[in-house]
Every structure is written in structure tokens, then in C-alpha cells.
Amino acid sequence: METTFSALLEDSAEDLYENAPCGYLSTLMDGTIAKINATLLGWLGHERAELLGRRRFADLLPVGDRIYHETHFAPMLRMHGEIGGIALELVRADGTRMAVLVSSTVKTSANGTAQLIRTTIFDAGDRRAYEHELLRARQEAEQERDRVQLLASTLQRTLLPPSLPDVPGMDVAAYYHPASADEVGGDFYDLFPLTGDTWAFFLGDVSGKGAEAAVVTSLTRYTLRAAAVQEPGPASVLKRLNTALLKDQHGATPRFCTAIHGLLEPAGDGAKVTLASGGHPPALVIRHNGAAELLDTRGGQLIGALPDARFVEVELRLRPGDTLLLYSDGLTEARTHGRVRYDEEDLRDWADTLDVGSATETVAAVSLLLDSFGDGVDDDTALLALSVRLLGDERP
Amino acid sequence: MTSFTVTTLDLEAGPVVEFAGELDSASAPRALQAVEAISPRPGQQVVLDLTGLLFCDSSGISALIAARNIAHSAEAGLALAGVPRHLARTLVLIGLDTFFTTYATAAQAQAAWPESPAGG
Numbered sequence: 163m164e165t166t167f168s169a170l171l172e173d174s175a176e177d178l179y180e181n182a183p184c185g186y187l188s189t190l191m192d193g194t195i196a197k198i199n200a201t202l203l204g205w206l207g208h209e210r211a212e213l214l215g216r217r218r219f220a221d222l223l224p225v226g227d228r229i230y231h232e233t234h235f236a237p238m239l240r241m242h243g244e245i246g247g248i249a250l251e252l253v254r255a256d257g258t259r260m261a262v263l264v265s266s267t268v269k270t271s272a273n274g275t276a277q278l279i280r281t282t283i284f285d286a287g288d289r290r291a292y293e294h295e296l297l298r299a300r301q302e303a304e305q306e307r308d309r310v311q312l313l314a315s316t317l318q319r320t321l322l323p324p325s326l327p328d329v330p331g332m333d334v335a336a337y338y339h340p341a342s343a344d345e346v347g348g349d350f351y352d353l354f355p356l357t358g359d360t361w362a363f364f365l366g367d368v369s370g371k372g373a374e375a376a377v378v379t380s381l382t383r384y385t386l387r388a389a390a391v392q393e394p395g396p397a398s399v400l401k402r403l404n405t406a407l408l409k410d411q412h413g414a415t416p417r418f419c420t421a422i423h424g425l426l427e428p429a430g431d432g433a434k435v436t437l438a439s440g441g442h443p444p445a446l447v448i449r450h451n452g453a454a455e456l457l458d459t460r461g462g463q464l465i466g467a468l469p470d471a472r473f474v475e476v477e478l479r480l481r482p483g484d485t486l487l488l489y490s491d492g493l494t495e496a497r498t499h500g501r502v503r504y505d506e507e508d509l510r511d512w513a514d515t516l517d518v519g520s521a522t523e524t525v526a527a528v529s530l531l532l533d534s535f536g537d538g539v540d541d542d543t544a545l546l547a548l549s550v551r552l553l554g555d556e557r558p
Numbered sequence: 559m560t561s562f563t564v565t566t567l568d569l570e571a572g573p574v575v576e577f578a579g580e581l582d583s584a585s586a587p588r589a590l591q592a593v594e595a596i597s598p599r600p601g602q603q604v605v606l607d608l609t610g611l612l613f614c615d616s617s618g619i620s621a622l623i624a625a626r627n628i629a630h631s632a633e634a635g636l637a638l639a640g641v642p643r644h645l646a647r648t649l650v651l652i653g654l655d656t657f658f659t660t661y662a663t664a665a666q667a668q669a670a671w672p673e674s675p676a677g678g
Binding site: 348367368369370371413414415416417418420440441442443444460461462463464467468471472491505541 | 586620
């Protein structure tokens with residue numbers, strides 16, 4: 163049995179060499195081709211006689227690879243006695259190229275003298291095609307991501323006012339921190355004149371993210387803008403929005419928002435604010451003397467999920483130096499470094515220690531607070547602050 | 559990355575779905591699929607056991623409302639059990655603290671359900 167097996171092996175050794183599924187090449191130490199198998203000749207389209215004793219291995223390479231061979235491949239081979247898995251190209255007789263993976267070893271004589279170089283060559287066409295495909299796919303993904311980011315930032319700009327209007331006697335400031343460059347955020351705010359001296363403002367947060375949230379944000383903004391003109395007060399404006407969002411539902415998952423909407427009217431040396439909340443975190447008032455309080459709007463329900471949602475309206479007066487701050491829950495749901503979430507009371511306690519006298523200063527301080535959370539802010543955050551200018555502070 | 563697990567228990571007293579981890583826009587679809595997969599029968603009560611819920615954002619709230627809508631459209635009930643403090647706070651904030659029926663534990667929710675799980 164064993165005899166038969168070795169006889170079979172012996173019989174096929176030459177055939178194995180000639181017709182192996184890879185190319186075999188033996189060269190002298192100067193690279194002159196001494197022996198080559200039929201597989202490699204077939205790949206190259208050369209006759210054996212054209213190559214043996216006449217050409218060097220490097221002659222089979224295109225110029226770039228020839229330089230690589232002389233500067234890297236050959237020196238490494240001399241130094242280590244072997245080199246493996248090098249990606250090169252071979253030039254066929256017809257001038258076309260084929261991608262190969264080349265491994266070489268130096269055969270030494272009994273006294274250690276280098277005698278010849280044995281080289282194995284694998285067809286790397288499939289592998290190259292795969293690598294090209296990977297590269298192409300990655301480039302396309304990068305282009306796609308750029309397009310998505312451009313779309314998201316363009317869409318986002320249409321959902322936020324390009325700049326806040328000047329309100330006489332007031333300082334106003336806003337800030338938007340997107341959690342992701344790829345997705346349109348769900349936060350929105352606006353400030354716009356109504357009739358006479360009255361101004362309307364709102365800030366809210368739509369559930370979900372991306373294009374679907376953007377649709378709701380857009381509907382919400384336009385509804386609030388229109389309803390603020392027509393309805394008598396903030397609570398009835400939110401009722402209108404609730405009806406509009408409910409009409410636009412698809413499937414079981416409600417697309418709702420939470421929002422605070424308010425009216426601002428000048429009163430004496432300050433301003434009167436009437437605001438209504440629909441399930442939104444309480445607005446913060448930072449008095450000029452530094453005391454901060456959360457406006458209790460508990461009981462107001464989120465907007466767009468319940469047919470008969472209730473909204474809670476409150477009134478307050480802002481005196482010179484007082485600031486009203488509206489924010490979205492990206493701020494109060496932020497994880498601080500200890501991974502404990504930051505809540506409304508934390509924000510109030512922090513604001514209590516602030517020494518700010520204007521909307522601009524307040525927004526600057528809160529945005530620094532957000533920066534200090536770093537990666538802890540995993541939701542979009544919007545801020546809108548309104549403050550009554552201090553007497554004598556007539557900056558435009 | 560957030561982690562979220564959903565486990566459905568088909569108990570004799572009715573289905574209990576346990577949500578654990580972070581319920582947000584990434585995990586909300588899975589949470590809802592689990593509720594849909596139950597296909598509650600009329601008269602049954604679905605209990606969402608939220609004892610292990612670490613975080614719930616607006617998409618999570620949306621999923622809880624949707625779960626209630628799914629149960630109600632099948633003429634089944636829906637109760638929340640083991641609502642963690644952070645979520646209880648949120649539910650007050652968004653005015654939904656009385657919108658959901660809540661119990662301290664899933665067992666209490668099942669004991670309080672007036673109808674037998676077979677709907678008889």
C-alpha cells in the first residue's frame with residue numbers, strides 16, 4: 163500500500179511542479195531565470211526559451227515594481243534568506259499586467275553559500291479585485307456621509323431661525339448644539355413679533371431624530387407660527403398644535419413634541435411673560451440678584467400623543483437684569499462625568515451660583531457647562547434666553 | 559453604545575415584557591416589536607416590567623405610548639410595573655403620570671387585573 167502511494171507521488175512530482183496551481187521560478191543569485199514552470203509560462207504567455215538564461219526576474223516587472231524589487235525586495239531577501247507575500251505585478255508578453263503575490267527563499271549549499279533563489283508566485287487577481295472593491299466601497303461611503311451631513315445641516319438651518327430679531331429693551335440669545343452631524347436634530351426654537359409690542363417665542367423637542375423628526379419639527383414650527391397670531395393665548399396655541407400633530411400620525415408610534423410657548427409684552431421697566439408648557443422641562447428664571455427658580459408648569463402634557471391633552475399656563479414678570487432661559491432636555495439629560503444624569507434641579511442649583519445679567523451671558527455660561535460634559539451630551543440641545551436690559555444699558 | 563434587553567414572559571396571569579437597560583431611539587423599535595409580537599387578546603393585560611430600565615428618552619416614551627395604543631386597540635389593558643424613579647420623574651414632567659396605570663411590581667399588576675388571562 164505504502165509502495166503504491168509513493169510510486170504515485172514519485173510519478174507525479176514533475177507534473178506537480180509544471181502544472182501546480184501557482185508559478186514556480188528559480189533564478190541565479192543575480193536574478194537570471196534558470197528554471198520556470200508551465201503554469202507561470204502560461205500566465206506570462208512566454209516560451210521557455212525566451213526566458214531561460216536570457217531574462218532576469220526583475221525584467222518581468224513593470225518599472226515601479228522593478229524599483230521596489232531592487233530597493234526592498236532583493237535586499238530583504240539577501241538579508242533574511244526569505245521574503246513572503248509581497249504584492250507585485252507581472253508584465254505579460256502581450257504587455258498586459260497581472261497582480262501576483264510573490265514569496266522567495268534563498269537555497270544555500272552545504273557550506274552555506276547562496277546558490278539560487280526559489281520563488282513562488284500566486285495569482286492575486288481576485289484578491290486585488292477584492293481590495294479595489296473595498297477601497298471603492300469606502301470612498302463611496304465617505305462621499306455618501308458627506309452628502310448626508312450636508313443635507314442634515316441644510317435641513318437643520320431651515321428649521322431654526324437664521325438669526326434672532328432685535329426686541330426693544332431686551333437682550334436675546336440662542337444656541338444649538340447638534341448631537342450628530344449626520345442626523346437632523348429634533349430641537350427647535352423661534353422668536354418673532356406678533357402685533358404691536360408683543361413678541362412670541364417657543365422652544366421644543368420633537369421625539370426621535372432624522373428625517374421623520376424633521377417633518378414633525380417643520381409642521382410644529384409652521385403651526386406654532388400661524389396659531390400664535392390667531393389664538394388668544396399660549397395654552398390655546400399648544401392645543402392647536404396638539405390637534406395638528408394628532409392628524410398627522412402614522413401607525414401606533416406617536417410623533418409628539420414637548421414645547422414651551424410664550425408671549426412677551428413690555429410692562430413698566432420690565433416685561434410680562436405668559437407661557438404655556440406641553441410636557442417640557444420647566445423654564446428657568448435667573449433673577450438679577452442671582453437667585454434662580456424653575457417655573458412650575460407641571461401637569462402640562464406632551465403634544466401630539468393624546469386627543470385631549472392639557473396645557474398649563476403661567477405668568478411672570480421680568481425686571482431689568484432678569485433672564486428667562488428655555489432649554490431642551492439634551493441639557494438636563496446629559497450624563498456628567500460620573501455618568502449620573504443632570505436634571506432640572508441640578509441646573510437650577512448651578513444657575514443659582516451664576517453671576518449673569520443678560521441673555522447673552524447666560525447662554526455663554528450654559529454652553530460652557532455643556533462643553534464641560536463633553537461626550538456626555540448625547541442628545542441635541544437648544545437654548546433660548548430672553549433678558550430685560552439693565553437701565554442705562556442701551557447697547558443695540 | 560447603549561445596551562438594551564427585552565424579555566417576554568408568557569405567565570399564566572398574562573404576558574409580562576421586561577425592558578432592561580437604555581430605552582432610546584436605537585432600542586425603541588425592538589421594545590415595540592416585542593409588544594407587537596404578543597398580539598394581546600381582548601380582556602388580557604400586558605404588563606411592562608421596567609424595573610431594570612436605566613434610561614428612557616423621548617423615543618422610549620413614544621414606545622411606551624405606542625405599546626399602550628397597541629394593547630388598547632386589541633381591547634387589552636396595559637400596565638407599567640417597577641417604574642424607576644428617573645422615569646417616574648419624566649412621566650410627571652410630561653404630564654403622563656396619570657395616563658399610565660402603574661404598579662410597584664409585575665405580580666401586583668397581575669393581581670389587580672380584574673379579568674382572568676383566558677379572557678373568561
